[in-house]
Amino acid sequence: MSDCAAVEAEVAHRLGQGDALSAFDCAVAARREGVESPRLRYLMVRALAASGDSLGAMHLYEQLDLAATADVDCLALAGRIWKDEAFDHDGVERLSFLQKAATAYDRAFRVSGADFPAINAASLYAILGERERAVALAGPIAANGAGDSYWDRATLVEALLLLGRGDEALAHARATKDQAGAGDRASTCRQLLRLLASGSVDADHAKAIVDLLRPAPVGVYCGRMFLAGGEGEGNAVRAIAGALDAQPLSALIGPLACGADILFAEAALERGIDLTIVLPFAEDDFIAQSVRSGGEAWLPRYIRCRDGAAMVHFASTARYVSDDCQFILGSHTAMGLAKLRARELETAAIQLAVVDPEVTARMGAEIAGTNADIALWRSKGEQTLTIPVADLDRNLNFPLAPKPPEGTRRGLYAILFADFAGFSKLGEAELPIFAAEVMGGIGRILDDFGGAVLFRNTWGDAVYAIIDNPATAARIALAMQEKLNVLPAGLGLEGHKAGMRTGIHFGPIYRGVDPIVGNELWYGTEVTRTARIEPVTLVGQVYCTQPLAAMLALESARDFDCDYVGKVQLAKDYGELALYRLSRRSS
Numbered sequence: 001m002s003d004c005a006a007v008e009a010e011v012a013h014r015l016g017q018g019d020a021l022s023a024f025d026c027a028v029a030a031r032r033e034g035v036e037s038p039r040l041r042y043l044m045v046r047a048l049a050a051s052g053d054s055l056g057a058m059h060l061y062e063q064l065d066l067a068a069t070a071d072v073d074c075l076a077l078a079g080r081i082w083k084d085e086a087f088d089h090d091g092v093e094r095l096s097f098l099q100k101a102a103t104a105y106d107r108a109f110r111v112s113g114a115d116f117p118a119i120n121a122a123s124l125y126a127i128l129g130e131r132e133r134a135v136a137l138a139g140p141i142a143a144n145g146a147g148d149s150y151w152d153r154a155t156l157v158e159a160l161l162l163l164g165r166g167d168e169a170l171a172h173a174r175a176t177k178d179q180a181g182a183g184d185r186a187s188t189c190r191q192l193l194r195l196l197a198s199g200s201v202d203a204d205h206a207k208a209i210v211d212l213l214r215p216a217p218v219g220v221y222c223g224r225m226f227l228a229g230g231e232g233e234g235n236a237v238r239a240i241a242g243a244l245d246a247q248p249l250s251a252l253i254g255p256l257a258c259g260a261d262i263l264f265a266e267a268a269l270e271r272g273i274d275l276t277i278v279l280p281f282a283e284d285d286f287i288a289q290s291v292r293s294g295g296e297a298w299l300p301r302y303i304r305c306r307d308g309a310a311m312v313h314f315a316s317t318a319r320y321v322s323d324d325c326q327f328i329l330g331s332h333t334a335m336g337l338a339k340l341r342a343r344e345l346e347t348a349a350i351q352l353a354v355v356d357p358e359v360t361a362r363m364g365a366e367i368a369g370t371n372a373d374i375a376l377w378r379s380k381g382e383q384t385l386t387i388p389v390a391d392l393d394r395n396l397n398f399p400l401a402p403k404p405p406e407g408t409r410r411g412l413y414a415i416l417f418a419d420f421a422g423f424s425k426l427g428e429a430e431l432p433i434f435a436a437e438v439m440g441g442i443g444r445i446l447d448d449f450g451g452a453v454l455f456r457n458t459w460g461d462a463v464y465a466i467i468d469n470p471a472t473a474a475r476i477a478l479a480m481q482e483k484l485n486v487l488p489a490g491l492g493l494e495g496h497k498a499g500m501r502t503g504i505h506f507g508p509i510y511r512g513v514d515p516i517v518g519n520e521l522w523y524g525t526e527v528t529r530t531a532r533i534e535p536v537t538l539v540g541q542v543y544c545t546q547p548l549a550a551m552l553a554l555e556s557a558r559d560f561d562c563d564y565v566g567k568v569q570l571a572k573d574y575g576e577l578a579l580y581r582l583s584r585r586s587s
Contacts, residue, residue: 018183020050053563054085075108126200150180166205182215182250216248220338223260223354228297232392258294260354265305280330285320318525324368325508336550414473418502423461470551503533535571
C-alpha cells in the first residue's frame with residue numbers, strides 16, 4: 001500500500017470510529033508532509049464537517065475546489081455541510097440552508113445516479129414538506145434492494161422509512177447494526193432523528209432503529225495508582241476486563257498513570273476500543289510523578305499505551321509545581337472531552353472508576369484524585385460504574401518536585417485576551433472615538449458581569465481579563481464580539497479588515513501583587529499561552545482552547561458551540577495548540 005493510500009485508509013478508519021478530531025489532524029499532518037490526493041482532501045473536509053464546524057468545512061471545501069470534481073462523494077459533501085449548518089439554526093435560516101443542502105444532494109444524484117445522494121435529497125425534501133419528490137427518489141432505492149456495504153443497507157433502511165414500510169426497515173436495520181463503526185452508525189442515527197423530529201417518518205419504527213444502531217457509550221476512566229505485579233494487579237486486571245465485557249464502549253478517554261489507568265488503556269487496545277489519552281502537564285514530569293512512582297515496570301507499558309492511542313492530548317504542557325490544580329485540570333478535561341465525543345456519537349458518556357473497598361467511606365476527602373472525580377461526575381447527573389478492587393499495593397515512591405514559595409496563591413481560572421485588528425490604521429483624530437466607543441463598550445460589558453470578572457487590564461487596543469468560570473468567560477467573549485459586529489462611525493476603517501480577535505483559555509495561574517507598581521497581578525504559563533492565541537485568531541472570531549471547550553461540555557453549557565479549528569501554531573514560536581471556534585448556539 002502506498003503512503004497516500006495508507007493515510008487515506010487511516011483517516012477513513014478514524015472517521016468510521018467517530019474520532020473526527022484525530023482524523024482531521026491526521027489528514028492535515030499528512031498534507032504538510034507532502035502526501036496529497038483528491039481523496040485525502042475530501043476526507044479532510046469531511047472530518048472537519050464531522051467535528052461540527054460546518055462553516056469552516058465549507059470554507060475549506062471551496063478553498064480546495066472540491067465542487068469542480070465529478071466525484072460523487074465530493075459533490076454530496078456540500079449537501080452534508082449545508083445540512084449540518086441548517087440544524088444549527090431555526091426558522092427561515094434553517095429552511096434556507098436545508099434548500100441549499102437538498103439542491104447540492106440532488107445535483108450530485110443527477111451527475112452520478114448514485115443512491116447515497118439520492119436518499120439524502122429525498123430525506124431533505126421530506127423534511128421540507130415536498131413529499132412527492134421524496135417518494136420519487138426513495139422508491140427506486142427500495143425497489144433495487146440492499147447492497148453489501150453498511151451504507152447500502154443504511155440507505156435502504158432510510159428509503160423504506162420514507163415510504164412508510166417501517167417493519168421492513170427495522171428488519172434490514174437488524175441485519176446492519178454490526179457492519180459499521182460508531183461514527184458511521186452515529187451519522188445514521190442523527191439522520192433518522194432529524195426525520196423523526198420533522199414528522200416525516202413513523203415515530204415508533206424510527207425510534208426502534210435508532211435504539212438498535214446507537215453507538216455504545218463513551219467511557220471516561222479513573223482509578224487508583226498502585227505498584228505493578230502481585231495479587232492487587234491481578235485483581236484489577238480481572239475486574240476491569242469484566243467491566244468492559246459487560247459494558248461495551250465506543251471510545252475510552254483518560255490519563256495514563258501507573259495502576260488502574262494503564263490497565264484500562266491496555267484493555268481498550270486489546271479490545272480495539274478507540275483510546276484517547278489526556279495528560280495533565282509536561283510528559284517528563286507526569287512520568288516521574290505518576291508512572292515511575294509505581295515502579296519502573298510501568299514505564300514500557302505506559303509507552304506502549306501512549307503510542308497505541310488514537311490521540312494524546314495535554315491539558316497543559318507546563319511543568320509540574322506540586323499543585324493539585326494541575327491534576328484537576330487534567331481529569332476535568334478528560335471528562336469534558338468524553339461528553340463532547342458522546343455528543344458527536346449521539347450516545348451517552350459514562351465514568352468507570354477503580355476504587356478500593358473503602359471508597360464510599362472516604363468520598364469527599366480529596367480535592368483531586370479518584371474520589372473527587374467520582375463526586376464531580378455524579379454531581380453533573382452522570383452515571384459512574386465503580387469497580388471495587390482489593391489488595392492494591394499503594395506504597396508509591398513519589399520524587400521531589402518544585403514547590404512555589406510558602407503563601408503563594410494559585411487556582412483554576414478562565415483567561416481572556418483580545419485585541420483590535422486595525423488599531424494601527426487609526427489616526428490621531430480617531431483615537432478618542434476608539435477609546436470611548438470600542439474600549440468603553442468593552443468596559444461596560446465587563447461591568448455587566450460584576451464580580452465574575454476578577455481582574456481586568458488594558459493597554460492600547462488590548463484587553464486582558466481573569467474570569468471566575470469558563471461559561472462566564474465564553475459569554476463575555478461573545479458579548480464583546482457581538483458588540484463590535486458593527487463598528488462605530490468615525491473610525492475611518494472602511495475597506496479594512498477590522499474587529500476584535502479574542503482567545504480564551506482555562507488553567508491554573510498564580511495570584512499575587514505586582515512588585516513594580518503594587519497592583520494585583522495574575523500570572524503564569526497559562527496566561528502567557530492565552531496571549532499567544534489571540535494573534536492567530538481570525539478577525540471577528542473567538543478561539544478557545546481544548547480545556548475550556550471541555551469545561552463547557554462538562555458543565556453542560558448548551559448555549560455554545562465549540563467547532564474544532566485544528567492544531568494551530570501559536571504566535572512567537574509558542575508551539576502548537578488544539579483550538580476551537582466558539583459561537584453562540586442559535587437553536
